Amino acid sequence: QSALTQPASMSGSPGQSITISCTGTNSNIGSFNYVSWYQQHPGKAPKLMIYDVSKRPSGVSDRFSGSKSGNTASLTISGLQADDEADYYCCSYGGSTTWVFGGRTKLTVL
């Protein structure tokens, strides 16, 4: 049940686009389409932003999009806004009814 690999930090200017990667293995991301992404502001609970690789829950801005290729999933945020500054986590179903999260990506909006 090894963690998925995300970059520790990323940054971008308002209006720019950024893409956060999440690398797993054939045992998780590579085998299942239950990949999700969460946004977490300081002191708050995680909020679901993307599920099933590329689907957006109701109420989530279409500036957020997800994709997957092989063992790597990606979250793209377009038109960066100040409120996008937060921690982001990926998550994948890991088989045998287990789930695995990525390490934190701290996004800074310059």
Next chain:
Amino acid sequence: QVQLVQSGGGVVQPGGSLRLSCAASGFTFSDYGMHWARQDPGKGLQWVSFIHFDGSNKYYTDSVKGRFTISRDNSKNTVYLQMDSLRAEDTATYYCAKDRGLLGSTLDYWGQGSLVTVSS
């Protein structure tokens, strides 16, 4: 709207026990699986446990097997996490989360978190 309200965190000595509760509202509780996840102070998230919609099956991450027990009471719309033989490394904020389905797919709505500190 979906609400998950947690209770039961606190400070406990190594080897001690604690029970977390998570009261759900805003959806048909008995139609969804439920999870517990935790977050080390300043660090990342870790999935801890999952229970099927009807409580028939339960699953755990390796590090808590044999020490933690997940359960649910569908008549009270509440899921529990009983934590025994607690260790320092169990210190974390614990979150309950609703699954999008009955048998497990995505953690969608999360509770507010309960801080558990294991220290002598």
